[in-house]
Amino acid sequence: MQIQDLETPVAVVDLDRLQANIRRLQTYLDLHGLANRPHIKTHKIPEIAHMQLEAGATGITCQKLGEAEIMVAAGIREIFLPYNLLGPAKLERLMHLTRRARIRVTADAETVVQGYAEAARAEGTVLPVLVEFDTGTGRCGVQSPQEAADLAQTIAGHRSLHFAGLMTYPFNDQTGEFVAATRRLLEAQGLPLETVSIGGTPAMWQAHTVSGATEHRAGTYVYGDRNTVLAGAMTLEACAFHIRTTVVSRPTPERAILDAGSKVLSSDPARGGSGYGQLLEYPDAVLYNLSEEHGWVDVSRCDPRPQIGEVVTVLPNHVCVVTNLLNQVVGHRRGEVEVVWPVLARGMVQ
Amino acid sequence: MQIQDLETPVAVVDLDRLQANIRRLQTYLDLHGLANRPHIKTHKIPEIAHMQLEAGATGITCQKLGEAEIMVAAGIREIFLPYNLLGPAKLERLMHLTRRARIRVTADAETVVQGYAEAARAEGTVLPVLVEFDTGTGRCGVQSPQEAADLAQTIAGHRSLHFAGLMTYPFNDQTGEFVAATRRLLEAQGLPLETVSIGGTPAMWQAHTVSGATEHRAGTYVYGDRNTVLAGAMTLEACAFHIRTTVVSRPTPERAILDAGSKVLSSDPARGGSGYGQLLEYPDAVLYNLSEEHGWVDVSRCDPRPQIGEVVTVLPNHVCVVTNLLNQVVGHRRGEVEVVWPVLARGMVQ
Numbered sequence: 033m034q035i036q037d038l039e040t041p042v043a044v045v046d047l048d049r050l051q052a053n054i055r056r057l058q059t060y061l062d063l064h065g066l067a068n069r070p071h072i073k074t075h076k077i078p079e080i081a082h083m084q085l086e087a088g089a090t091g092i093t094c095q096k097l098g099e100a101e102i103m104v105a106a107g108i109r110e111i112f113l114p115y116n117l118l119g120p121a122k123l124e125r126l127m128h129l130t131r132r133a134r135i136r137v138t139a140d141a142e143t144v145v146q147g148y149a150e151a152a153r154a155e156g157t158v159l160p161v162l163v164e165f166d167t168g169t170g171r172c173g174v175q176s177p178q179e180a181a182d183l184a185q186t187i188a189g190h191r192s193l194h195f196a197g198l199m200t201y202p203f204n205d206q207t208g209e210f211v212a213a214t215r216r217l218l219e220a221q222g223l224p225l226e227t228v229s230i231g232g233t234p235a236m237w238q239a240h241t242v243s244g245a246t247e248h249r250a251g252t253y254v255y256g257d258r259n260t261v262l263a264g265a266m267t268l269e270a271c272a273f274h275i276r277t278t279v280v281s282r283p284t285p286e287r288a289i290l291d292a293g294s295k296v297l298s299s300d301p302a303r304g305g306s307g308y309g310q311l312l313e314y315p316d317a318v319l320y321n322l323s324e325e326h327g328w329v330d331v332s333r334c335d336p337r338p339q340i341g342e343v344v345t346v347l348p349n350h351v352c353v354v355t356n357l358l359n360q361v362v363g364h365r366r367g368e369v370e371v372v373w374p375v376l377a378r379g380m381v382q
Numbered sequence: 383m384q385i386q387d388l389e390t391p392v393a394v395v396d397l398d399r400l401q402a403n404i405r406r407l408q409t410y411l412d413l414h415g416l417a418n419r420p421h422i423k424t425h426k427i428p429e430i431a432h433m434q435l436e437a438g439a440t441g442i443t444c445q446k447l448g449e450a451e452i453m454v455a456a457g458i459r460e461i462f463l464p465y466n467l468l469g470p471a472k473l474e475r476l477m478h479l480t481r482r483a484r485i486r487v488t489a490d491a492e493t494v495v496q497g498y499a500e501a502a503r504a505e506g507t508v509l510p511v512l513v514e515f516d517t518g519t520g521r522c523g524v525q526s527p528q529e530a531a532d533l534a535q536t537i538a539g540h541r542s543l544h545f546a547g548l549m550t551y552p553f554n555d556q557t558g559e560f561v562a563a564t565r566r567l568l569e570a571q572g573l574p575l576e577t578v579s580i581g582g583t584p585a586m587w588q589a590h591t592v593s594g595a596t597e598h599r600a601g602t603y604v605y606g607d608r609n610t611v612l613a614g615a616m617t618l619e620a621c622a623f624h625i626r627t628t629v630v631s632r633p634t635p636e637r638a639i640l641d642a643g644s645k646v647l648s649s650d651p652a653r654g655g656s657g658y659g660q661l662l663e664y665p666d667a668v669l670y671n672l673s674e675e676h677g678w679v680d681v682s683r684c685d686p687r688p689q690i691g692e693v694v695t696v697l698p699n700h701v702c703v704v705t706n707l708l709n710q711v712v713g714h715r716r717g718e719v720e721v722v723w724p725v726l727a728r729g730m731v732q
Contacts, residue, residue, distance in 0.1 A: 039471045039732045073674060095675045115675070116630040118691050121389045140631055143690050171676055172631040172639050280466040281490055281522040289522050295706050296731050299649040324423060324702060325445045325465070325731070326521055340493050341468050352674060356645050356707070359729040379709040379728075381646050381675070382389045 033369040035362065040278040040343055041292040043354070043361040047370060049272035050254060050363070051083065056270075057236060057253050058088045064240035069093045069112050069229065071251030074352045076377035077361070078106030080254060085110075091134070093231070093249045097125050098380025100135070106376070109133045112229070112249070114164065114199050116144045116172065122382075123151035130157050138199050140164040140173050145186050145193070152192035160196035161187045162227060165214070167206040177210055181217035188223055197227030201249070202235060208243035215244065234263035257351035262304045268347070273361070274312070275346045275354070277327065282340045288317070290327035292346065296357060297322060300350035309346040314338055319346065383719040385712065390628040390693055391642040393704070393711040397720060399622035400604060400713070401433065406620075407586060407603050408438045414590035419443045419462050419579065421601030424702045426727035427711070428456030430604060435460075441484070443581075443599045447475050448730025450485070456726070459483045462579070462599070464514065464549050466494045466522065472732075473501035480507050488549050490514040490523050495536050495543070502542035510546035511537045512579060515564070517556040527560055531567035538573055547577030551599070552585060558593035565594065584613035607701035612654045618697070623711070624662070625696045625704070627677065632690045638667070640677035642696065646707060647672060650700035659696040664688055669696065 035044050061068045070084045071093040081092050081103055091110030094100040100111050111133055117126055129135050130152075139145045139161050152159040163183045166173030174180045180198060187195040198214060200207060207230060215225045230242055231249030239248045252260050256271035275296060281289035297308050299322060308327065311317040314334045321328035327346070331337045338344055348354045355361060355375055363371040385394050411418045420434045421443040431442050431453055441460030444450040450461050461483055467476055479485050480502075489495045489511050502509040513533045516523030524530045530548060537545040548564060550557060557580060565575045580592055581599035589598045602609075605623035606616040627642035647658050649672060658677065661667040664684045671678035677696070681687045688694055698704045705711060705725055713721040 039469070041731050116690075118628060118630055119389075140633060141690055166633060170637070171673060171678060172633055175633060278468060280468055283490060283516060283522055283525060287520070292731070294648075294650065294703055298644075299651070299703070300644065301649070323521060324706075328521060340466075340491055353644055353649070356674075357729065358731070379707065381391050381642070381708070 034367050035364050035369060038362060040276050041296045042276050043358050044274055044276055045361050045363045046272045047363045047365050049270060053254050053270060053272060054084055054087045057250060061248055066239055067247040069247055069249045071249050072103060074251035075254055076355060076375045077373045078103060078376055081108055096380055097122055098382050099377040100129055102377040102380060104129055104133045112136045114138045116140060118144060118147060123147055127151050127155040136160045136196055138162045138164040142186055149190035149192050158192055158194050160194045162197045162199040164199050165210060167200060167204055167210050173200060177213035177217055180214045184218055184223055185221055195223060197225055199229040202232030203230040203242050211244040233260055234265050236265060252351060255351045258310050258347050258349045259303045271347055273351050275348060276343055277346055279338050279340050279342045286330060286332040288329040288331045288338050290329060292327050293325045294322040295324050297348050298353040298357060300353050302349045309348045312345040384717050385714050385719060388712060390626050391646045392626050393708050394624055394626055395711050395713045396622045397713045397715050399620060403604050403620060403622060404434055404437045407600060411598055416589055417597040419597055419599045421599050424601035425604055426705060426725045427723045428453060428726055431458055446730055447472055448732050449727040450479055452727040452730060454479055454483045462486045464488045466490060468494060468497060473497055477501050477505040486510045486546055488512045488514040492536055499540035499542050508542055508544050510544045512547045512549040514549050515560060517550060517554055517560050523550060527563035527567055530564045534568055534573055535571055545573060547575055549579040552582030553580040553592050561594035583610055584615050586615060602701060605701045608660050608697050608699045609653045621697055623701050625698060626693055627696055629688050629690050629692045636680060636682040638679040638681045638688050640679060642677050643675040644672040645674050647698050648703040648707060650703050652699045659698045662695040
């Protein structure tokens, strides 16, 4: 079967490009001695995680426990969960996972550390915990090297925990300095700094410039998307994931309506661009609005213009939230369908 | 079990409010002699569709064939599909549905009508088709009463089709006039105008002011959301659907981070407001940013401020895209869990 035989809207993944993307980042990280812990939030598909491990990744990263449970059930044994986990139900699930896989977590507050310590003590295990720090992103994380060192000391003070290092997302010009300052404080306390985990796809090719970093987590790089291209981190030709969508209406000469709306492409904006995706066959078309099941396209600058019934190919702005909308993606090589992957960890929000 | 015993993030539906919302719109439409064809795109749950029918709806509306297939499989026999359906695969599925349920569709172009006519002829059935028209929204639909009448004539010219009326979304001040002008043209051609179907939740209480309308389609009204409240169509107290989410980080005195991000709340903006949802327990909190699994909240104006580990209740901006992200929602009465509904038609994008 060829991808042109598939009903639309449908997500198609170019398997040759996917594998090239996996190899390209692995080669770069190997060259610079950085461990690769790819983030599966982008694809949520066990087989792609296995492909990343087979290419040389030391483990994977999951954002939610539910994602990790899917990946462990698929035989993956090395997982980083860089997310504060709170409350007895989540800690119980975490402990169950530690029986089946090597799990690392993060914390940015004493409350979180306390929960991990009690759960791990009751389980009779030693849980590796990294301290999450913030160098200006303004999301989670301790705010200063002193806070980081203090929390590390708290972790190290629990026999059921192991202080395993530092983690941040994404990285920036201040990251290396923060790490160095924390390392000095830790050394004064006699605590070794093992892992320094940084992440993100847009700046992935600068990972080697972060002094002290030992590990990188990238998600989007496997597929690529319009925002990754706009950030200059990937070429349009390297992008492996697209939505094939049909022009279902041409109500005016200037307007085409697609059968993919915000329930396929998501409302995520372009970073440094406008619109909700790029039409490969019509570079001058502007996908200027989405309703839930319709994409609104200005075709006034196109010559020729897409006709009703025609299938076009859209590169979405942000692929991670697009795969999260879809039950399956179709893998192909040069248009020939090779695999239909259920997006198994989709919707695992807990 | 109580909703406070559920892991977060989780969608909870107040069943008393849900039923009151269903009754309220039905009573209004009954009073004005308008048929009720609620749009299931909001909830995507067969049992809620049955509740709408039991309350007096004449049928339901689905946006995609895949949604209609789920609903027919749940025993629903009266379905409106206001979406241009193109290509042999979709027309075959449509014909299969007509064997099991009464299905109405729309068209806004001759190509679409041609496809319906051939499929229905081959099937040996007569398919009711409404003409979609546009009075300024700028999405699908014919642009003038003359175009509408011409397309109606084309439909009526096929023995395998039945011209069933007009359809638009949403309605506005020009809708009644467009209908009247089309009716005059149709009468001159000897074509009766049966159904005039209008839709939308934000203006639902004005449906009776649209001269000539016979039927209304609303989706969001069952649950309500922040945008419906901002539009003045529902009160905050009538909203039945919320996301319970935990404060997983308090990295600074001003900032709280929730375990619900754009993969739960979606990136859909507030219409006439800012932020990505409203925290019921903290009306002065601002949910100013989302990443995929984190909600970023400014709590600087709150007194007291939410603590790490605390569960808060978020009214999302746009509920239709939120339910579409979730595998299940939990129905409760006064906090007591009564039902866990799989969102069965979720992801049925084809």
